[in-house]
Amino acid sequence: MSDTLPLRIAVLGAGNVGGTLGRRWAGLGHHVVFGVRRPDAGASSVKGGDALPATARVASPADAVRNADVVLLATPWAAVQSALADAGAEHGALDGCVLIDATNPIGPGLSLLTGADGASGSEQVQTLAPKARVVKAFNTTGYDNMREPSYAGAASVMFYAGDDAAAKAVVERLVRELGFEAVDAGPLVRARQLENLALLWISLAFGGLGRDIAFRLMRR
Numbered sequence: 001m002s003d004t005l006p007l008r009i010a011v012l013g014a015g016n017v018g019g020t021l022g023r024r025w026a027g028l029g030h031h032v033v034f035g036v037r038r039p040d041a042g043a044s045s046v047k048g049g050d051a052l053p054a055t056a057r058v059a060s061p062a063d064a065v066r067n068a069d070v071v072l073l074a075t076p077w078a079a080v081q082s083a084l085a086d087a088g089a090e091h092g093a094l095d096g097c098v099l100i101d102a103t104n105p106i107g108p109g110l111s112l113l114t115g116a117d118g119a120s121g122s123e124q125v126q127t128l129a130p131k132a133r134v135v136k137a138f139n140t141t142g143y144d145n146m147r148e149p150s151y152a153g154a155a156s157v158m159f160y161a162g163d164d165a166a167a168k169a170v171v172e173r174l175v176r177e178l179g180f181e182a183v184d185a186g187p188l189v190r191a192r193q194l195e196n197l198a199l200l201w202i203s204l205a206f207g208g209l210g211r212d213i214a215f216r217l218m219r220r
């Protein structure tokens, strides 16, 4: 996949995270289709503004993922299974695509709803879309930081994890283009740590520090 040509990106879950990321990628020239449950409602189904950028549109989930290079999954955890089903995952609609999983499987009391043997949400997503190239990303910080990743000129960090090197290269590009420092956290099993890191961000933000906080990686 070229490192300069616009990507065809489908967004499943056009709320705080999906709306923010999709709008920003479209603003950078990527072709973004928001797969929403009420496409007739137009731009109002996408959080973050009244109008959509010129290279963005809304469609049904199944239409949105057709021919997509990249699919962003950004629904509440409880809706993941149905969102993937609506997109046609069971019938191979996501086979081969880069599936970015931004979700966090959060249960009561900030617990993680792990699968068998402690499987992360992303590993569970991989089971639901077995031939998609799943990469965990965009789950460890608030959506406000996805709109503006820099603090006083310093980029905050975005970790990503996955098993497919070419898929991770695409995600690295999409992370970097937004203004984050993109850091490869390893194979998809590292999503277990990234989902715990998300819990830390949430507990700090809602424990008194507020949403204007972000992690940064320091190097010597």
Ligand SMILES: NC(=O)c1ccc[n+]([C@@H]2O[C@H](COP(=O)([O-])OP(=O)(O)OC[C@H]3O[C@@H](n4cnc5c(N)ncnc54)[C@H](OP(=O)(O)O)[C@@H]3O)[C@@H](O)[C@H]2O)c1
Pocket (backbone or CB within 6 Å): 012, 013, 014, 015, 016, 017, 018, 035, 036, 037, 038, 045, 047, 061, 074, 075, 076, 077, 079, 080, 082, 083, 086, 102, 103, 104, 105, 106, 138, 139, 140, 141, 142, 143, 144
């Ligand atoms: N909020 C954050 O700062 C943040 C940061 C990192 C990761 N996350 C994770 O990202 C995910 C989304 O969070 P959010 O804050 O963006 O949620 P949100 O603002 O509540 O948006 C969720 C979106 O998902 C859509 N949706 C719900 N069920 C669906 C279905 N079955 N099929 C298709 N779309 C469906 C909703 O559409 P309708 O309008 O039709 O209901 C809505 O647009 C969660 O897993 C969360 O843990 C959140």
